[in-house]
Amino acid sequence: MKKLLIVPVLLVFGLTLAACGDREDIGDKTEIRFWHMSPTGSESYSEMRQIIRDFNESQDEYHVRGTGFNFWDYWDRIGVAIASGDAPNIAFHTLDNVVLRAQGGALANISELIAADIAKGEDTLDLEVYLENQLEFATHDDDLYALPFSGTTRMLFYNLDIFEANGLTEDDVPTTWSELETVARQLDDVDADGRINILGFDPTFGEGTYHGFLWQKGLDFFDEDLNPTLDTDEHLEVLEWMLDFNDIYSRSRLDAFGEESQMLGISPFAAGRLGMVISSDGLYQTMRSYGADINYGVAPIPVPDEDGIRVNWGSGFSIEIYDDDPEKVEGTWEFLKYLQDYDTQIRLAETLGFLMSNIPAMEEYAEGNPILEAFVEELHYAVDKVYVPYAPNWHAMDWMQYFEEGLAGRKSAAEVLEAARDNYIQKRENYERMQ
Amino acid sequence: MQTAECKPKMKESRLTRPQKRLVKTIVLQIVLVSLSFVFLFPFLWMLVTALKTPQELLHGIEKFFPDSPQWGNFVTAVTTVPFLMYLKNSLILVFFAVTGTLFSATLTAYAFAKLRWPGRDIFFVVMLATMMIPPQAILIPSYILYAHIGWLGTRLPLIVPYFFGGGAAFFIFLLRQFFKGIPNELMESAIVDGAGHLKIFIYLMLPLTKPALITVALITFMFVWNDYFGPLIFLSNPDHWTLALGLRAFETQFTGRYELMMAAAILVMSPTIVLFFVAQKHFIEGITFTGIKG
Amino acid sequence: MAKKTKDGSLTLLIKREKKVGFAFASPWLIGLAVFTAFPMLASFFLSFTRYDMVSSPRFIGLTNYRILFFSDNLFWTSLWNTLYHVMLAVPLGLIVGILLALLLNSRIRGIGVYRTIFYLPNVVSIVAMGLLWLWLFQPHFGLINQVLDPVYSLFNMDPIGWYRDASWSKFTIVLMGLWTAGGSMIIYLAQMQDIPKEYYEAAEIDGAGSLRRIYHITLPLMTPSIFFNFIMGIIAGFQVFAIAHIMTGGGPARSTYYFGYYLFDKMIMDHQMGSASAMAWVLLFVTLIITILALRLNRYVFYLGEQD
Structure with a gap:
C-alpha cells in the first residue's frame, strides 16, 4: 500500500522537475x-x-x-x-x-x-x-x-600508387570512356587462380550513377514533361556499357570482390583495392579524417568519346x-x-x-x-537532379531495385530499363489519380 | 530433495547418476560455448572497433584486432559530450518509465486477467490493435498532440504516457498471462477472509509474479535507455537529451568517427548488460506456490 | 470463482467487480483516450487524404485505398512478402526461443554469463549485427557457406546465395531475426520460475526422464508465455522492416520488400503520407484479423490459476 502512495508523490515531484527548463536568459x-x-x-x-x-x-x-x-x-x-x-x-x-x-x-x-x-x-x-x-x-x-x-560535386579519384606500380603517371589519367577502359584494364591485378586483388575501375562502384553517365551523353531519365524516357537505343547502350564494363571477369569473381569490399569498412578505394572510383568530395573528407595513407588525385569524370559533355551530378x-x-x-x-x-x-x-x-x-x-x-x-x-513530384526519389529506390537486377545478371539491360520505365509510368498515373 | 536421491530403480543405464550428470554438463557446456561465440561476435566487433585508430579502421576487418588498443577512445567519447548531463537525463526518463509502466501495466493486467467487467474482451483486442499500427504512421499526429498540450520543450511527452499505459500494451498482455496463472482459490479464500481486490492485487498478485515484474522492469529499462528516436523527436531542448541520443553526435555524414561511435555505443549498452546479469539471477531461485497452495 | 461464495452476496460481488474492473483498468483506459486515440484516429483520417507533410491534407475519399488495391503492384508484392515472413518467422522464433530457454534454465556453472551473452544481440548496435550477418551469410566468404562447402560438393550443387538470392532471401532474413530470440527467452525463463517444484519432484519419483518432464510439465505450463510470444510474434512480424532496410535494401528483386518497408518509402521517399496512412490501416486490419484467429488458440493455453 505504501508503495502505491509513493507513485503519485513521485509523479508530482517529477513533473515539476521535468517541466522546469533551464534556459539562459536572453532579455x-x-x-x-x-x-x-x-x-x-x-x-x-x-x-x-x-x-x-x-x-x-x-x-x-x-x-x-x-x-x-x-x-x-x-x-x-x-x-x-x-x-x-x-x-x-x-x-x-x-x-x-x-x-x-x-x-x-x-x-x-x-x-x-x-x-x-x-x-x-x-x-x-x-x-x-x-x-x-x-x-x-x-x-x-x-x-x-x-x-x-x-x-x-563528383569527380574521378585515382590511386597514384597503383598507377605507378603499373608504370603509369598522372598524364595517363583517362579523360574519355575508351581511355578509362584501357587504363582500368592496366590497373587490374588478378591472382593466378582468378581472384581479383585490385580492380582498375567499375562504373557501378562509389557514386557512379546511371543518370550521371546519361547526362554526359546529353540524355536523361525524363523528358521536359517529366515523362520517363529510358526507351531509346542510346539509353540501352549506356546501361550496357556500365553493366558490362568488367565482363571479362566472371560474375562470381566480381561478386566476391564486392563482398570483400563490403567487409572493408570505410571504402575500397581508401583501402587501396580500387584503382579509380567516382565519388564526391565526401570521400576526400573521409580519407582526410581517417588519415588514409594512399597517394591519390582527382580529375573530371571521363566523358564519352564522341560529343561527350563534361557534367556531373552535384x-x-x-x-x-x-x-x-x-x-x-x-x-x-x-x-x-x-x-x-x-x-x-x-x-x-x-x-x-x-x-x-x-x-x-x-x-x-x-x-x-x-x-x-x-x-x-x-x-x-x-x-542537380530534377524534382519529380510523382517520384521524388527516382534515382534511389525506384531505380536501384531494377538496376541491381541487371548488376546481378538476372535481368538484361533492356529488361531493366523497361521495368523501371513501367514503374515510373504507374507511379505517375497513381499520383495523378490523387490530384 | 532427499526423495529424489533415494530413487527406486535405474533399469537400463550403465552410467551411474553422477557420471550421467557429468556427461550432460560437458555436452551442455560445449553447446553453450560454441553458441556463445556467434552471439558474442557483434559485441566483440564493437569492442575491437572502439579500440582502433582511424587508420586501422580504413582497412576494415583485414586486421581484426587493433595493434595497440586505444583505450583513450572511451575517454574521448565521454569527455567531448556533456556526459553527466546526458546520464542524468537518461536516468530521469528511465526512472519514470519503469515506475510508470509497472504502475499502469500491473493494474490494467489485473483487470484483464482476473476481473470481469463489460467490454473487457473488446478492450483487450483494442489494446492489441494499438500495437499493430506502424509507429511511423502516428508520429506526426502525436507530435501535434504534444504541441497542443504545450509539452514540447519539456520531458513530459516521454514521462506522462507511461503512467497511463503508453507503450505498455506489450507488458499488460505479458502480465495478464502471468496473473492468469495465479490460482483462483487463493483469491477466493482471500475474498472470503474479507480482502478487497486492491489487497489481493498488492499482497497476492504482485509478490507471486516477481519474475514477471522483473522482466517488465528490465525490458522497459532496456527500451528507454537505448531509445534515441523518441528523445530525438520529442525532446526539443538539447539540455534534456539522453545518452543514447547525445552519443550519436559521432555519427556524421563523411567524417564519421567510427571508433568513437562504437566506444560510445558500448558505454551506453554496458549498464544494461550489467543490469541484465543482476536481474537474471532472480530467475534461478524463483518463488513457487509450494506451501501456499495446500 | 463466484460459485463458492454464498448466494446472497453473489450479485453484489459481480456488481462490485464491474466497478473494480474499470477502476483497475482506468490508467490504461485514460491513456487510450488521451494519448493513443487521437494519433490513431488522425492517421485514419489522413488515409483518406492527399498529404505531402508540408501543405494541409486534402480529402480525396477512398482514392488511396483504391490505388493500393487496384493499381499498385508493389502493394501486393510487399503484402505477400510480409505474410510469407510471418508464416516463417513466427514458428521458428517460437522454437528457438523455447529451446534457448530450456537450455538456459539449468543450474550449470556460468549460466548467468550465458544468459547475458544470448541476450546481448538485443542491445548491440544494429551496425554490429549487420556485420555479423555479412560475415556469416555472404555467399563467397561467409562462414556458413564455408562450413557447408563439403555438403555442396557432395551433392554437386551451387552454394546457397542466402540474402543475395531471391529464393532464399526471405528465409535468410528470418534466420537473422533469430539472433534476438533472447528477448523472448527471458519471458520463458520468468515463466519457468513459476512452475511449482513439487511437479518435477513428483515426476522424478515416477521415473520420468528429463525429456518427458519437459514435455509433460515444462511445456504445458509454459503455454501462457508461448501464447504471448506467438501473438506478439505475429504483430511484430507484420511490421518487419529494419533488417531488410540494412541488409538487403528490399532486394533482390523486391523479394524482401516488406509492407513496412514500402510504407516507409511512401512516407519518407515519396512524401505520400496519405497513402502511407492507408497502408498502415490495411496492415492493422490484416494483423488484427490474423491475431483474432490466433487468439482462439487461447483455449489450449494451460493457465495454472484456472484449473479446477
Missing part, C-alpha cells in the same frame, strides 16, 4: 531557432557555436539559439517539425526538393526579402556568387524560396527560412545573410568540411590544396 531579444548538423560533441560543434555566438554578439536585437542533430537523424527531426508547424526559424535542408516546401507554403520568399533590402537602400545578398544551376533549384514561380548553402544543402513566425523573419533574414557572407562561408567550409555555395569564397578557401581546387572548379559543371 528582450528576439529568439531565433536555428537547426544545423553539428551536435554537441561532434568535431564541428565548438566552431559552429562560435560562429553563432559571433553573430549574437555583433548586434543586440536577436539571439540565435542553435541546435545540432547528426546528419542521419536530422531529416526525421526536421520532417516531423515542418509537418507539425513547429519548424525552426532557419535550418538546412536539401536543395533538390525546395520546390516541395515552397509550394506547400512552408518557406519565406527570399526574393521579397532581397527586394525589401534594396528598397530600404541596405546591403543585401549578391546572387552572383552562386551557381546558376543551384539558384534554379531554389526557385519556385520565379521567386527564390531558399538559398544554396553547400555544393557537392547536390547540396539549401538554407531556408520557415514561415511559421512572421515576426521573426526579419531577424532570421539578418542571420541568413551572415551565414552566407564571404567570411562566414570560409569559416563554415573549414568547420563542416564540405564545400559551401559561395563560389568566390570557396576559391579562396581551396587555394593551395590541389584536390579542393579541382573540386571547386568542377562545381561549375555540377547539375
